[in-house]
Amino acid sequence: MRSFVWHPYTQMNDWKKFDVISKGKGMWLYDSHGNAMMDGVASMWCNVWGHSNKELTDSMIKQSKKLQHSSLFNLTNDKAEELAEKLVKLAPEMYRVFYSDDGSTAMEISAKMALQYWNNIGEKRTRFVSLENGYHGDTIGAMSLGYVPLFFSKFKSALFPVLRTPSPNKYRIPKGYSFEDYQEFCLEKIEQTLSKNDNIAAFVMESGAQIAGGVVIYPKGFQGKISKMCKKYNVLFILDEIATGFGRLGSMVEYQTQESTPDIVSFGKMLSGGYLPLAATLANKKVYDSFLGEYKDMKHFFHGHTFTGNPLACATALTNISLYKKYNLMSKIKKREAQIQSYIEEISNLSLVGDVRHKGMLVGIELISNKKTKTPISPQKRLPQKVFIEAKKHGIYQRTLGHIIMVVPPLAISEQELDFLLDGTIKTIKNVSSQV
Ligand SMILES: Cc1ncc(COP(=O)(O)O)c(C=O)c1O
Known part of the structure; x- marks a missing residue:
């Protein structure tokens, strides 16, 4: 498909082809071939109830x-x-x-x-x-x-x-x-x-x-x-x-x-x-x-x-x-927050992870090349692109901030969906480890 769109914060030379999202339902985004990806960044940190929520639409x-x-x-x-x-x-x-x-x-x-x-x-x-x-x-x-x-x-x-x-x-x-x-x-x-x-x-x-x-x-x-x-x-x-x-x-x-x-x-x-x-x-x-x-x-x-x-x-x-x-969202968020907390140790122990910072429905996972010196993964390693590709293999849409992986789901994510997102994030980090 020929595209005339210029994308934000994107080296357009690197991206010959973008997934075309044509549908959203709940926590999931669907491309034009029907492939599903979980919206792991709440469409740039703004989605609350998932996509196509009936009461909102x-x-x-x-x-x-x-x-x-x-x-x-x-x-x-x-x-x-x-x-x-x-x-x-x-x-x-x-x-x-x-x-x-x-x-x-x-x-x-x-x-x-x-x-x-x-x-x-x-x-x-x-x-x-x-x-x-x-x-x-x-x-x-x-x-x-x-x-x-x-x-x-x-x-x-x-x-x-x-x-x-x-x-x-x-x-x-x-x-x-x-x-x-x-x-x-x-x-x-x-x-x-x-x-x-x-x-x-x-x-x-x-x-x-x-x-x-x-x-x-x-x-x-x-x-x-x-x-x-x-x-x-x-x-x-x-x-x-x-x-x-x-x-x-x-x-x-x-x-x-x-x-x-x-x-x-x-x-x-x-x-x-x-x-x-x-x-x-x-x-x-x-x-x-x-x-x-x-x-x-x-x-x-x-x-x-x-x-x-x-x-x-x-x-x-x-x-x-x-x-x-x-829907008593704030008390649900408290439960999801505790669920995220139960993953922090496992994520922190991954070889590439320097620090995990978490509050509420925000998680930042800082990836470093050396745990002692805390040196961030160099931009030359093209981490954001690698994370995007690996996360997609695990059914997740993820967007990093430089060397920090963001887990910022829609606020109303369910327990099972959050497990899927966090498990997929762990697998993604493990897979990326051998590439940076
Ligand atoms: C704290 C904060 N302020 C302002 C903005 C800018 O918002 P917008 O992207 O809607 O212009 C952002 C966007 O991420 C943000 O995180």
Whole structure:
């Protein structure tokens, strides 16, 4: 089949042919020949209920017959209203909802909101602080906020400068530190940065864990302490729950579990169950109120998109959220989390595995070439492609992040399906061992 599609993060020369997915059912993706693959990465970490879920597709059909799109410029729509109310009730301290289409845009909005907040209240604050290896999306602002060198170095000249502080990766602590000491060191660096610079608009971080930058799960109390520091130094605290909220780490709203309170927080990916592009940036009352005034004050938020508040996506998100309660998804996730935990020792003992990091329905398996030196498998070894090919032999669709294998299934995966996925992942790692 001739293809005109240019694929993301893909050397197109390497891929003469892609599997053409033409159907999805439950946890399974089917190619045009009818071959099944389990969706081991929840279609880029967004799928909640599996594919072609009847309750979600029925609600999409119903809404598409009523209103497929109408703008939020000068108008509103019932589904955008209902969903905003639901989100504000779900997310403690949040007051208003600004809609967009994807995670990157939601983070652009967070940044613009923060900058305009300070402008609106008449303070000159223009700098952001974020954690090293944070990831907030692929647009220019989002790439600036979160900087993963491997992904973004080519665009550096276009990015705005951001102050960065170290993140507490337990597996890669500098020599001479215990993990506890290193956490303290990371927090001290943040405190120094916030206290020494008087032009900081906001501190930005992923909530609960960094994923794309290497699967770093924060130690208990880390995020809460940063939240308190932001209050102490009067800096806005921006959280990114695009990949970690809505159950991925085991909580609907991860910042609650982390005992932290943002001024601005973004959700995406699983918000619509992974069925339609939708993201939301929520702000607290302090931030929102700064945008109110006389028209001539020009304090209103200068941002908008064609599909902001799309009723079809909002209706789908509403159905998705109702299903969490109906099927008691959070308690099921707890059981699946324990099931994953029972595999960790076996995975850790595999020759290629340096570290396994796990929380909720997120697993990052770091593959290394030497357990002592912890040297990551070199990009020259083409690990991602090898893992993809081997995993497929075991009936799994897997996408690695560099030298880290991600197991990020749809949240509603059953016990048997999860066993299949984890057993297949182990077989894949074993088979890849002889090839790198
Ligand atoms: C934490 C985080 N923020 C933002 C994004 C960007 O979301 P999107 O790919 O929908 O633009 C991602 C995507 O993986 C993410 O993991």
